[in-house]
Amino acid sequence: MIYVTGERLQPHHARVASFDTRWRGLDPDQVRAYLNQVADELERLHRELTTANTEAERIRQALRQWQSRHTGCRHTNPGLPNSRWQR
Secondary structure (H helix, E strand, O other), X not given: OOOOOOOOOOHHHHHHOOOOOOOOOOXXXXXXXXXXXXXXXXXXXXXXXXXXXXXXXXXXXXXXXXXXXXXXXXXXXXXXXXXXXXX
């Protein structure tokens, strides 16, 4: 069986995996179908992870921009509370 050490499992690893044949072994068609199902799931998860990382980076950049625009925004009256809740 192909096993890549030190790397994350990628969809193509499952698609190209091979197994030793044994007498009365597993049905190769069933193994291949299952590995393709696993590879499809890995592809879906990789797409979702990429989308989530892209969205997180977009939010980080928007927060940095907001913080930059509001660095000078402070309450000038120290008597006013910093939130709507009274202390």
